[in-house]
Amino acid sequence: MQPVRGGPAGQRSEGSQRDSLVGPVVVTRRKTVLAATRAELVTLGKLTTPSGAAALVLAERLDAGGDPGSAMAAMAKELRATMTELGRHAPAVADPVDELRKRREERRRHG
Numbered sequence: 001m002q003p004v005r006g007g008p009a010g011q012r013s014e015g016s017q018r019d020s021l022v023g024p025v026v027v028t029r030r031k032t033v034l035a036a037t038r039a040e041l042v043t044l045g046k047l048t049t050p051s052g053a054a055a056l057v058l059a060e061r062l063d064a065g066g067d068p069g070s071a072m073a074a075m076a077k078e079l080r081a082t083m084t085e086l087g088r089h090a091p092a093v094a095d096p097v098d099e100l101r102k103r104r105e106e107r108r109r110h111g
Contacts, residue, residue, distance in 0.1 A: 033079075034059040040083060044090040055082045 037059035041047040058079040062072060 031060075031063045033062045037079070037083070041086070044086055046086045046090065049086070051082055051086055055079055055086070058082065 034056065037055050038047070041052045041055060044052075046052040058075050061067065062075055062079065065072070067075070
């Protein structure tokens, strides 16, 4: 896919030193929000829940773009809230480093 170039109007403001040092903004249209959301839902074990499905719809809409900025902001806020809530109810994932320490301590105690 072709990258989208330029700022909101595809123009730079004149006389801005920052604009002269930074090239045009390049945004590629990849399904990054959807992919990240799906990966997080899999990690949380919430991919097939109703809230997980709603999160995927929101992520897909954010990736698609085309909505007004205020709608995009509202969807991003709702996605963040949904993912936060799902994370609160997810089973705790054991830290591999903690597990190794625990096993090492047990071996030292038992010989």
